[in-house]
Amino acid sequence: MDRKSRLLGKRRVVVKIGSSSLPHKYTGFLNLNKVERLARVLCDLRNQGMEVVLVSSGAGAVGRKTMGFMERPEALPVKQALAAVGQAKLMMTYQKLFSEYNQVVAQILMTKATMLNGDSRQNARNTFDQLLAMGVIPIVNENDTVATHEIEFGDNDRLSAIVAAVIGADLLILLSDIDGLYEDDPRTNPEAAFIEEVTEITDGLEEMGKGTTGSSVGTGGMSAKIVAARMATDAGIDMVITNGNDVENIYRVLDGEPVGTLFLAHKNKNFDLMEYLTAY
Secondary structure: OOHHHHHOOOOEEEEEEOHHHOEOOOOOOEOHHHHHHHHHHHHHHHHOOOEEEEEEOOHHHHHHHHHOOOOOOOOHHHHHHHHHHHHHHHHHHHHHHHHOOOOOEEEEEEOHHHHHOHHHHHHHHHHHHHHHHOOOEEEEEEOOOOOOOOOOOOOHHHHHHHHHHHHOOOEEEEEEOOOOEEOOOOOOOOOOOEEOEEOOOOHHHHHHHOOOOOOOOOOOOHHHHHHHHHHHHHOOOEEEEEEOOOOOHHHHHHOOOOOOEEEOOOOOOOOOHHHHHHHO
């Protein structure tokens, strides 16, 4: 099956945008133009009859900027306090911008403990299903105000794959700060070859991903995205990594255009979300 045939007709889509894609590069303040365009694109997908979930990073970065912190703090209580400030401000921004297009949004804050508990995981699925049936766009983030190192997802790449698996999504789109997967880090090696399609996530591919790190405002590098891809594709979900600097790449992905790196789903009959939650 060619890429266009594979991606056309997706109905339930999870879109993840990272901390590095939300702020202006030099000031660190939210890029309201980009956030507004993201809201417009997602609302347009809803108008087409699609079910959309947004997984959004950025609470910590927004909180740090709001409270005047130049660097990411080390102390956990400070991190959590800044995440609380930032989450409120980030959600207020989303609420205002989505409402410009008469779109209702809902906030869902998740913890790993929620997913590890079978009843809580089912309740989360029921809530997502009901919100989507009502035409609402859920906006998801990790509940950083209570998460600790032992119980956190670690980054929203993994979280978005978990959400996609829990709700039975058709497609997961990761909006990144690069065009997709390369054989080496293109920021340090301009000759690095671009990979358009991945049919199997090998150990070698995972090792290659470990050579990259996250940005100064985010937590996930390419390694986290490959872990997310393994989780999503094993759950039977196609995944695409594409550049979030142009949020209209979402349209291009859904139209089957050759943008980003496509990870092909290959449903694992032994897929067990609990194994991924405990392994990563």
